[in-house]
Amino acid sequence: MSLFVRRQIPIVLVFVAALLVMADYFLGFRTTTGPIVTDLQNWGIILSAFALGFGAVNLFYLHTRHISRRTPGQWPFSIWILIMIVVFTIIGVATGPTGPQYSWLYNASYFALSATVYSSLGFYMTTGCYRALRARNAEAALLLVVGAIALLRNAPAVAVGVPIIIPMEAWLSSIPTTSAQRGIMIGAALGAIALGVRTMIGRETGFLGRLTEAERRGGT
Amino acid sequence: MLVAGRIFALGMLIALWIFIIGCMEMAKKKLPSFRKLAGLDALPEMAGRAAEMNRPIHFTTGLGELTGTVAPQLVAGLAVLGYVSELAAKYGVKVIYSVYQAQVMPIATELMREAYVRAGKPDAFNAEEQIRYLSGEQFAYATAVQGIAERERPAANIMIGPFYAESMMFSETFFRIGAIQLAGTARGYQIPFFAVVCDYLLIGEEIYAAGAYLSKDPIQAGSIQGQDIGKIIGWILMFIGVLATVAGTPIINDLLKM
Amino acid sequence: MSKEGAGFWRKLEDVPREILYTILLIVFIIPMLNPIGFPVPISDAVKKWYATIDALPAGSAIMIDFGYSGGGEPELGPLAAAVYHHIFRKGGLKPITMSTSIDGTLLWDKVIAEVNPEKYGRKYGVDYIHIGYISGTETAMAAVGKNLRATTSTDYHGASLDQFPIMQGIADASSFKLLICYTTGGDQSEGWVRQWYTPYKVPYLCAVIAMMVPTMLPYQKAGQIVSLLAGAQAGEMELLINVPGRGIKSADVITLTHILVFAFVVLGNIAYYGRKASERARGG
Numbered sequence: 001m002s003l004f005v006r007r008q009i010p011i012v013l014v015f016v017a018a019l020l021v022m023a024d025y026f027l028g029f030r031t032t033t034g035p036i037v038t039d040l041q042n043w044g045i046i047l048s049a050f051a052l053g054f055g056a057v058n059l060f061y062l063h064t065r066h067i068s069r070r071t072p073g074q075w076p077f078s079i080w081i082l083i084m085i086v087v088f089t090i091i092g093v094a095t096g097p098t099g100p101q102y103s104w105l106y107n108a109s110y111f112a113l114s115a116t117v118y119s120s121l122g123f124y125m126t127t128g129c130y131r132a133l134r135a136r137n138a139e140a141a142l143l144l145v146v147g148a149i150a151l152l153r154n155a156p157a158v159a160v161g162v163p164i165i166i167p168m169e170a171w172l173s174s175i176p177t178t179s180a181q182r183g184i185m186i187g188a189a190l191g192a193i194a195l196g197v198r199t200m201i202g203r204e205t206g207f208l209g210r211l212t213e214a215e216r217r218g219g220t
Numbered sequence: 221m222l223v224a225g226r227i228f229a230l231g232m233l234i235a236l237w238i239f240i241i242g243c244m245e246m247a248k249k250k251l252p253s254f255r256k257l258a259g260l261d262a263l264p265e266m267a268g269r270a271a272e273m274n275r276p277i278h279f280t281t282g283l284g285e286l287t288g289t290v291a292p293q294l295v296a297g298l299a300v301l302g303y304v305s306e307l308a309a310k311y312g313v314k315v316i317y318s319v320y321q322a323q324v325m326p327i328a329t330e331l332m333r334e335a336y337v338r339a340g341k342p343d344a345f346n347a348e349e350q351i352r353y354l355s356g357e358q359f360a361y362a363t364a365v366q367g368i369a370e371r372e373r374p375a376a377n378i379m380i381g382p383f384y385a386e387s388m389m390f391s392e393t394f395f396r397i398g399a400i401q402l403a404g405t406a407r408g409y410q411i412p413f414f415a416v417v418c419d420y421l422l423i424g425e426e427i428y429a430a431g432a433y434l435s436k437d438p439i440q441a442g443s444i445q446g447q448d449i450g451k452i453i454g455w456i457l458m459f460i461g462v463l464a465t466v467a468g469t470p471i472i473n474d475l476l477k478m
Numbered sequence: 479m480s481k482e483g484a485g486f487w488r489k490l491e492d493v494p495r496e497i498l499y500t501i502l503l504i505v506f507i508i509p510m511l512n513p514i515g516f517p518v519p520i521s522d523a524v525k526k527w528y529a530t531i532d533a534l535p536a537g538s539a540i541m542i543d544f545g546y547s548g549g550g551e552p553e554l555g556p557l558a559a560a561v562y563h564h565i566f567r568k569g570g571l572k573p574i575t576m577s578t579s580i581d582g583t584l585l586w587d588k589v590i591a592e593v594n595p596e597k598y599g600r601k602y603g604v605d606y607i608h609i610g611y612i613s614g615t616e617t618a619m620a621a622v623g624k625n626l627r628a629t630t631s632t633d634y635h636g637a638s639l640d641q642f643p644i645m646q647g648i649a650d651a652s653s654f655k656l657l658i659c660y661t662t663g664g665d666q667s668e669g670w671v672r673q674w675y676t677p678y679k680v681p682y683l684c685a686v687i688a689m690m691v692p693t694m695l696p697y698q699k700a701g702q703i704v705s706l707l708a709g710a711q712a713g714e715m716e717l718l719i720n721v722p723g724r725g726i727k728s729a730d731v732i733t734l735t736h737i738l739v740f741a742f743v744v745l746g747n748i749a750y751y752g753r754k755a756s757e758r759a760r761g762g
Contacts, residue, residue, distance in 0.1 A: 011678045025677070026230040028223050032715050038628055041621035045629065051285075051323075052580070052613065055356040059320040061728040062353055073371070098583060098635060106584050114581075117359040118549030121385060122735070124392040125413075126502055131740040132416035134750045143416075144747070148740060154688065156713065157516035157738035166519075173695055181408050182696045186407040186454055187425035188292075190447040193233065193759040194428070195292040197240050203439050204295065289616060289665055359549060384663065385549065385689075396495075408693040409664055 010204040228478040240446030247442030259420030270375035276314040278374035281381035292383035297381035299431025309339035362386035379403040391417035487753035509730035524714040525701035527705040536570030538655035544582035550675030556725035560715040566598040577611040603642035610634035620675035623651035651678040
């Protein structure tokens, strides 16, 4: 396939699709652009669902490679993950994703593990707070004071016992925190707009799975 | 023709496009300069430390997809990966890149291969060993990265991209094994966790500047300059808006609602 | 001060994490097994959330997004259950649920089993429904807001939506009087602002995990979110609606663990300054 087909046509498609969606949002041609954009969005949903299946295929490919090569310290776990993929798939297809057997399997394995790992964050945060919230200098002291107020405000009984902490934490959240977050959000949004522009004009080709010539030449 | 309530937003969007494209073109003639970013300047130090300790560098661009809303952050992380790979290749240090999203793998492979070629060490690159697709599930990915930390004990950990709840897990685990850490994300939720644990931090749009800062790519650098013009416009509007509101006139509010 | 003194402060400054974790675990387990009953204040945000739902006229459709993953269930599940208790007890409302998280349907099953709508006389398809997981996050939100029936024509069991009385007259975002989102991901919580509040001005109640609250505050301060709650406030909601559950049980744990972490922080600072003082004394 020629470079033109592989590179230019996807860029043109992205440009046209982006323009249509923006025209639908900003311009009043709903009767014309509305149905087209609805279809585009539904295609997007179908493609993202397809990506889930692609992820499963990828996992199969990678782990069968580990098994065939007997990768040290890895291949027994690869066998296990493939067994679990098969078990979940068979039960899911046979009983439906909302069937009692699938629900039991999900709750007994994935949900329990997921909640456990998520909960371990509490322990990491404890050691993080213990080590980091020390008044080594003025900035660290400020971090300590603000952190302590937030910590105590979020303890319900302390908020009842020391009511002054509620307006203090409310001020900290409303004024300095919100202001800082707004700045970060504006920066992130401008970054997204810039990436959108670069993608539409073909200067950003990461989504095509390849680097631009400039990126190839880039480095120190 | 224009939908009421979205006219100003459309005008701003078009203006930003013009600024960004204009700056990208101007950057081809003269590259804009950036202020010092301590975290990025420390990358050679991190690679040197890894070389002395004969331990690898771990790199991750976090969660997120190339087609999602956090794609700009992922792209920024990949730009830094290219630089770190070339640096590591020169120092003779292995880079382990932990991958969450399978679609990133071909780009990362090409990026790292090109970096090793530029460093003059194409044979040192082993894609299968260095680029590891771990899982598309958040906590499976997170625990796999922690496993890499415990088993391979990297001397340096670089995390640039969109991170979610796993940020604290990574930071603490790599801190515990004694790795020096650079982290950067534009996801405001996770910045505090990186801030308290990591040695170097890039906040918000600094990660977008990182790619341009390191690669000297005129497209990326011009794009950053265009974004900065957008921020200046935002600041001017905010300043005038505060004055107008204090003076009792809703002119800026009305303009924003147009 | 002696060398042993400095060593003591250094040890206190670097308490091994195993000891910290063990103490934390003990403090966590005891109130779970023997609830203490610490007081719990009901914040203005919780009251506003409650009042917003209470003010809805009969027949109002509510879009609820179960956008959280299994890891967030212990925090957001109790709040989701409490809100369902409120909605079902009030009656006359049409909670229509979808999931932008792949775990959402199974987590919804869990919450509904806990709430038991039948005890309020509520029937699936008549008084509540789940229209399934729709992939694509913001694309899904935009598509559902534009044309729900074109995006999905079945409920999460695969039955046609046309057969359910609750879905009569539901076409797009303008059919809904309220949007509620429970999520552990910023993509969902922020995405609903962009895809439903901004174009359609649907009032939006958002519940996230506690660490996401500061980042979502700008939206709430700008009026784009009516009320923003952390999942940890489930106990306050349960108290307000007078249906105690998992949330109020967790409130004791939250209080004690937060006080413990504060105590660790104080200890660390005392140890730090103690070590510095002893080093100065040795040096001086």
